[in-house]
Amino acid sequence: MKKYAIGIDLGGRSIKFGLFTEDGELVNKSTVNTRIDDGGKYILSDAYDHILKIMEKHDLNSTNLMGIGMGVPGSVTQQRYVNKAVNLGWDFVDIKEYFDDKLDLKILVENDANVAALGEAWVGVAKDYQSIVMVTLGTGVGGGIIVDGKILSGKHGSGGEIGHMPLLKEPLSRTCGCGNNRCFEQVASATGIENIALDYLFENEEDSILREVENITAKDIFDAFEKNDHAAMNIADQYFSHLARGLAIIAAVVDPEAFVLGGGVSNAGDLLLDNVRTYYEKYCFVNNRDVDIKIAALGNDAGIYGAAKLVL
């Protein structure tokens, strides 16, 4: 008998569902909108309704469905308790309790960045590694750490919250969403490189393609870099240096086999990899020099893969 697992990625805009075989084959993918009204109180019932549809459509029951895993954008402890998920409007939610009344199935929950890392380690670019750090370079910087195949969750479920490492000795003039002003994500996220660009163009007189752009994005900067725009190259250089130093710090702490870079900024591909590698080798402890640095392979699906893997 074939066995299956459902992986769910609860996002602020949509809830993604993936039905997987135990070998990691994606059988079916579907999405419903996230209703965040009224403190997000419809989210779990909407998810439940959709789970029932999937189970019916694919003849799943407690015998051939090994369980349901879930990734949530917030801190998760004991693979069930969510402590604040701002994007969902949640304060404290016990997800296992909610589903235990309704389904005779294993239900396991983890932070969304952690399950994305688990997904990449299961069938993605990191499938040949046991210990990786996934770094998601989006609006913020998310992180997921896998040690010997297992998520490093931490006491509060905020293991791998690398975006909020106080990377900088001197505070920035801008404040991070977390309230601090020395955070890694303030200089290493997509927003980070955009702010580096704004500051650079304000402080320097230099001509640049970027001066023509209204809302400068990471992509604009990398495009200008590839056209040898001098300002863009200096801006990107600052960014690569910050990002690489953050990776070198993390490497000294957990000594992983590989870093997996995901999120919007990772679309820069080799431009990102080559430049980050150069700075990384300058900053890292000698033992960590041979770490692999790769671009994530599963894109936005990493979450559903990793969520399913939780229960397998």
Next chain:
Amino acid sequence: MKKYAIGIDLGGRSIKFGLFTEDGELVNKSTVNTRIDDGGKYILSDAYDHILKIMEKHDLNSTNLMGIGMGVPGSVTQQRYVNKAVNLGWDFVDIKEYFDDKLDLKILVENDANVAALGEAWVGVAKDYQSIVMVTLGTGVGGGIIVDGKILSGKHGSGGEIGHMPLLKEPLSRTCGCGNNRCFEQVASATGIENIALDYLFENEEDSILREVENITAKDIFDAFEKNDHAAMNIADQYFSHLARGLAIIAAVVDPEAFVLGGGVSNAGDLLLDNVRTYYEKYCFVNNRDVDIKIAALGNDAGIYGAAKLVL
């Protein structure tokens, strides 16, 4: 029948041996000198001779002795291979292979900072925690990370090598033993605070008790701090800030329950704890604010405790 384990701490000056019951009671402690001549080739045979003496004296054999654990000042992989232990004169040594020919016992090896952390987590100040980071503030800064009761060894056995996190964006004028010049241990070790003091006294005209001291040590600085010596307070303040930011970074990565501070500097006790805590709370990610920060309890014996615990 009572069961025992032997824990060995291989240091550059002496080899410490501890005989423990499986409950963590220290039955006997002994020491032999470390002979580092000829590439440290006598070290394991000296250790072996002493193990035989302990076994004979305490009537130990492969039935009542559960094994021998060892802490080594170098990177250790697969709990047997030592890759460079400079203080012992070793390049590459397979410790398990050496003993397997001679003893019918479980032999497990780990980095010395890691076993010290394991010792504190077993019967020391951290015995009520499952996940801790031990930070040894000595000539350098050593680190050992315990996650869910297990050592985080890392790919190269250099997990927890926090002394070589590139904490500083701007390079220091001095070079670290590792060849870099942005290392955490350059500002957070005993040597670190001494160098901060030398720089401060050179750059400032200010009167200070410390100007009378020939070779300023961390203790001199903390003693002067407690006499409200203004220069000493500024020097210590820089030190506390660096150390606290390093801890806040590590907390964002692994989200431990507690930090355990050991090594010479930790003799400063509450002066250290209180000041580091103040800066830590300023720098840390909000989720990590309630971490416990404690002074190590086992002192120089942490290594033999943790080494014994490896095989229990």
